[in-house]
Structure formats: structure tokens, C-alpha cells
Amino acid sequence: MNSTAQPYAIMAEFDTPADAMHAAEQIRDAGFRRWDVHTPYPVHGMDAAMGLKNSKVGYFTFLGGLIGYTSGMLMIWFMNMYDYAIVVGGKPLFNPLFSFPVSYECTILLASFASLGGMLFLNGLPKHYHPLLKNPRFKAGASHDKFLIAIECADPRYSPTETRKLLEAAGSKHIEMVED
Amino acid sequence: MKLLFPIARKFLAVVIMAVSFTALALSLTSNVFAAESHAEPAAQATSAAVDHGASATHDEVPVSAVKQFAYSYLVAFMFFLSLVLGSLFLVIIHHLFDSNWSVPIRRFLEHIACLSFPWMAILFVPIAVLAKTIYPWMSLDPAEDHALHAKAALFNMPAFYVVSSVLFLLWGWLSHGLRRESLAQDKTGAASHTKAMRRYAAGGIFIFAFSMTLAAIYWVKALEHQWFSTMYGVYYFAGSVWTTLATAYVITYWLKQTGPLRDVARERQFHDIGVLLLAFTVFYAYIHFSQYFLIWNAAVPEETFWYVKREKGSWWGIGLVIVFGHFLVPFLSLLRIDAKKNISLMAPIAIWAWLMHYCDMQFNIMPVIHPNGVAIGIFDVLCFAGIGWLLFTLFKNSFAAHPPYPQKDPRWAETLGVYVPATGAHAASHGGGK
Numbered sequence: 001m002n003s004t005a006q007p008y009a010i011m012a013e014f015d016t017p018a019d020a021m022h023a024a025e026q027i028r029d030a031g032f033r034r035w036d037v038h039t040p041y042p043v044h045g046m047d048a049a050m051g052l053k054n055s056k057v058g059y060f061t062f063l064g065g066l067i068g069y070t071s072g073m074l075m076i077w078f079m080n081m082y083d084y085a086i087v088v089g090g091k092p093l094f095n096p097l098f099s100f101p102v103s104y105e106c107t108i109l110l111a112s113f114a115s116l117g118g119m120l121f122l123n124g125l126p127k128h129y130h131p132l133l134k135n136p137r138f139k140a141g142a143s144h145d146k147f148l149i150a151i152e153c154a155d156p157r158y159s160p161t162e163t164r165k166l167l168e169a170a171g172s173k174h175i176e177m178v179e180d
Numbered sequence: 181m182k183l184l185f186p187i188a189r190k191f192l193a194v195v196i197m198a199v200s201f202t203a204l205a206l207s208l209t210s211n212v213f214a215a216e217s218h219a220e221p222a223a224q225a226t227s228a229a230v231d232h233g234a235s236a237t238h239d240e241v242p243v244s245a246v247k248q249f250a251y252s253y254l255v256a257f258m259f260f261l262s263l264v265l266g267s268l269f270l271v272i273i274h275h276l277f278d279s280n281w282s283v284p285i286r287r288f289l290e291h292i293a294c295l296s297f298p299w300m301a302i303l304f305v306p307i308a309v310l311a312k313t314i315y316p317w318m319s320l321d322p323a324e325d326h327a328l329h330a331k332a333a334l335f336n337m338p339a340f341y342v343v344s345s346v347l348f349l350l351w352g353w354l355s356h357g358l359r360r361e362s363l364a365q366d367k368t369g370a371a372s373h374t375k376a377m378r379r380y381a382a383g384g385i386f387i388f389a390f391s392m393t394l395a396a397i398y399w400v401k402a403l404e405h406q407w408f409s410t411m412y413g414v415y416y417f418a419g420s421v422w423t424t425l426a427t428a429y430v431i432t433y434w435l436k437q438t439g440p441l442r443d444v445a446r447e448r449q450f451h452d453i454g455v456l457l458l459a460f461t462v463f464y465a466y467i468h469f470s471q472y473f474l475i476w477n478a479a480v481p482e483e484t485f486w487y488v489k490r491e492k493g494s495w496w497g498i499g500l501v502i503v504f505g506h507f508l509v510p511f512l513s514l515l516r517i518d519a520k521k522n523i524s525l526m527a528p529i530a531i532w533a534w535l536m537h538y539c540d541m542q543f544n545i546m547p548v549i550h551p552n553g554v555a556i557g558i559f560d561v562l563c564f565a566g567i568g569w570l571l572f573t574l575f576k577n578s579f580a581a582h583p584p585y586p587q588k589d590p591r592w593a594e595t596l597g598v599y600v601p602a603t604g605a606h607a608a609s610h611g612g613g614k
Contacts, residue, residue: 044597054517062515089479097476100469 005179008131009035009150010163012172013141017043020147023170024049027151030166034152038132038142057118064114065107072103131180138178150178243549245559250310251549252559255541256567257303258400259423262416262537264300264571265392266424268293268355269417272388275358275374275381280594281452284444285432287585290359291578292424295571297352301345303567307399308344315340316548317405327406327482334397335405343398347391354384362586369588392417403548407486411471418464419506419540425457426526426533433523440584444596447521454520457529461514465507490543493553498543506536538564 014020017039024037028051037046076099080086085093120126132138132150142148149172151163167175243251267289274282274289312318318337322329333339357380365373393413401412409415432449435441475483490499510529519525542554593600 058516089477091477097473100473 007153007177008180009152009178010167011132011135011138011148011150011176011178012167013137013174014147014149014172017147019171020149021046021049023149023167023172026166026170027149030157032151032155032157034155036150038138038148038150040143040145056122057115060114060118061111065111068106068108068110069103072106073099076102131178135178137174137176246310247313247549248557249559250306250314251545252557253306253563254314254399255545255560256563257307258545259538259541259564260567260571261300261395262420263424263427264292264296265351266420268296268351269388269421270424270428271358272381272384275378276385280591281448283589283591283595284441284449284585285428287362287583288431288435288579289428290355290362291575293355294359294578295574296355297348299571299574301348304344304348308341311340315402317402331405335402340398343394347395350387350391354380354387363582365589366583366587371590374590400544403545404486406482408483409471409475411467415467415471418460418467419537422457422460422464423533423537425453425460426530429453429457429526430530435584444585450521454514454526458511458514458520461507461510468502489547489551492551495543495547495553498539498554501539502536502543505532506540
């Protein structure tokens, strides 16, 4: 159907997490940017091997928490002072003390929403299509017993011959091109 | 000897259970009695608070040197007891959670915990001797003071001395038991020692909870025996473990720099202590807020007088320092993951934590004799420095006398992330596990 398919990435298959990790270190040191490692389970140390920095989700969490806390306080302040002002137990109409538990819950609620939303946003999810997912070898290995590295052809460092050599030198036993 | 051990152990277990349940029963019944009688102590407490408030703006009642010394000593004692019990707690949870990250830091925590007996017990002697000067309830007649009468089950002279002694014995038994097994494992490497430590920890956590609560009630909360707060024990606990974690961070860093822990204390240890420190920053704030919030919301005079007293003079400022300095500043500083691994931030935070915990101890103890505000004197400095120096020297000696970290703990491979290939028959059943 798609006879003029463009190459999307070069994909290398490794048998052990150690092989994939060493290959990732070499790719990181070669200066590639648009690439990823796909493993059936989280491999400890892979973040450092790939040169990934700390996740930015924390900023979304903090911002969500801050908004949650402020909006909780403002909500209670508005309701108790103006919307339905009623004296209970001789207490002031508004006080941050009794508003704190609810504001604190709002903090946690919005912080968790922001974490989830931020994670999806940073990952570019939801995504309806990804070229790797129609590759039979990827489908068979990535969620079972193989460790796969895919370097996108759009990476400025990519070269059809040199990149293949790099992956071969890193110890991959099977390398193939993935079409878009 | 061998035959005696299981019997002695069972006997001890029974005694401990009995003590725990008696303590629980006593605290419950004293609460029931207290609930029946609300009018009288309330009236007394409020009138006392109001009187104090009126006179506080004028001259403060002069405090005798002996009394000032006793209170300064109590503040310093409770501060360092925090570190000792906090360390005991960290050793206990290490075994309870079967954690591997804390193996490198466990030994020095064991040493600090072992200071509880005999050294903290010896340091308690001045408090025991000066008890009548420190605790006003000891000079009152329960027949004339309703609050004291209602709490007489715990607040009587024999109970004070017996419980205080038993607390030190329990802490000594626990901490020395844990360290003895740990040191024995250094030689044999047998897993049976880990199992023995686990048993100490499993029973010990209950003993720890009851004993630390009793210590906080008897030695600090009893300064104002009319007061009620069901979370006072956990309040002292939260502040204690917080301070201990900050201290443990710096000790770990120091021991890594100077050598003993150079190869075993790694990023993970600092990260995990930092994470726990952040958790306890929040936990302390949660507990202290809850205590204040419940008292504020209920507005019962038997309870509010405690905070009313602490809003007078510069105690108001210390209260705010605790809100912002004990919680907000460390909380915001510790949020980022890289902050927890950065010694140039963590060292100031540890010093800050000591200062905040000291403020907290002052805030709990000193308003009784200094209702007008903070009054730090030479006794405060001398007691703090004296107890601190003594305990530090003792710690240094015991650290030097033993291996700096558990030598043959079965968890080492996991701790350092080393892959150990399975061998023999064991491999057949476990080889494919990971």
C-alpha cells in the first residue's frame, strides 16, 4: 500500500540488558539525540547510560500543588466570608487554620492531576501511531526477551553506514531498518 | 546458660507485654477519669492562665539558680535523648523493612542507640534528684488538685521513678541486643543473627512506641500536668527522628570523607536519608499542626492554656520560627531530588535542624519558668555543650572500638548492587527468579 515508505529508524536488537546498556553508553557518547531503548522491564542504570536528566514532571507537580493550595484557601475564604457567612462555634469567619486541611487535600489532588497530565504531556501521549509498533521483530521482542535500540533517521548524527557500524561494533546480532 | 536463654527471653517477653498493656490500661482509665471531671481543672487552668497573663506584662517571678539549671539540663537532656532514641528507631525499622540501603549506616546508629544505657540513664540522675524542683505536680496534693487526682495512676512519685528506670532498662536491652547480634555477625556472617535482630525489631517497635510516649509524657508534658494531648508522644517522636536523620546525613558524609565509610556510603545512602528527612519534615508538621488545630478547634480551657502561655512575649516568635523554620524552609529546600545529594545544602540544613529542634525543646519546656519569653542563659549553653561533648566522646570511642560498618551482613551484595551468580542446588530453584 505504501510503496514509497520512508525509513524511520535503524533498530538494533540485543540479547542481554548489559549489552544494551553498553551500546546505549556508546550512542550517548557519540552525541545522538533522537533515539530510545526499549526493554521488557525497567533496567537500573539505563537513565545514566542514556544520559537522561532528571524528569521534569516534578515542576508540573509543584505547580499543581501550589494552584491546589491557593484555590482551596480562596474557595473557603470566599464561601465563608461572603457567599454564606455564618458564625460557627464563635470562630472567625475565615482562618487559615481550619481551612488548612481542605486546602492541603486540594494540594494533593491537583498535584497528582498535574503529575499525571505533565507525564502524558512530556511523553507526547496519547499517540495514535508509532512506526516501531508495526515492526514484527519489535512487537515480538520489546515486551518479551529482547532489548532494542532505535535511532531515528531524523537525528542530525545519523548516517546509514556509520550508524549501522556503530551498532554492529556495540555487539548487536540483528540490525534492520524500520519504515515510517 | 544456653538452657536459660529461651526461658529468660520468654519471661522478658511476658514482662514487656504486661508493662505495655498496663501502661495502655492506665492511660485509658486516666483519660476516662479526666473526661468525667471537666469543670474544675478548666476553671483552675483558665484562672491560672489569666493570672499569669496579667502578671506577665509586669515582672517575671525570679528563678532560682538551681531551678534554672534543672530546666536548662532538662532541655539539653531531651534534645540528646531525641538523637539516641531516633537512632534506635532507625535501626529497628532497618530490620523491620528488611532494607538493604541502610546497611552501611547501621553500625554508627547502633552505637548512638547504645548510649541510652547506661549513659543516658546516668545523665538522667540530675533530673531524678531535682525532680521536685522541675515538676510542679510533685509538690501538689492530689486531694486538692483535681487534674492531678484524675491522673494519679501515672503521676505519683513511685510510678515516676519506677517507670523512668524501666524505660532505660528497656532501651538498653533493645539497643545492646541489636548491637550484640550485629557485632557477632561481623565474625560469623551467619544469617541467624539477622533473624535474631529481626525478632528484636519486631517486638522492639512496640516497646519503642510505648516507652518513647511515656518518656515524653513523664519528662516534658508533666511540667504542666493539667494539660491534655493524645499526640504528645508521637510529636516528640517526629521531631526526634527528623533531627536524627539530619545528623545521620552529616555523620555519613563525615565518615565517607575521613575514610571509614569511603567505599560503602554511596549516592543511594545520601539520597535515601534525604528522602526520609523530607518525609519526617512533613510528618512533624502534620503532627504539630494536628495538635494545635484540634486544641484550637475544640477551644477547651484545659487544653488551650498550654498554647496561650506560649503566645506570650517572644515565645510567639519562637512558635512562628517552628512553623516556618521547622517545616517550610526545610520542606522547600528538600523538594528537589538533587538537593538531597548536595552536601553544601544538606550540611546547613542539618545545623538548622539542630537549631530548630532545640527551639522546639525550649518551646516545650521553658515557658513554665520564663513566661515572658525566651531567656537563654549560661546554664543552657553549659548543659548543652556538656551533655553533647560527653555523648560525642563516648560515641567516638565505641565507633573506634568496632568495625565501622556491618562486615558480613547478608544484604551487602544487594546494597552495593553487585550481581552474585547463584551456585549449587540453590541456583536451581532461584536462578531464574530475576
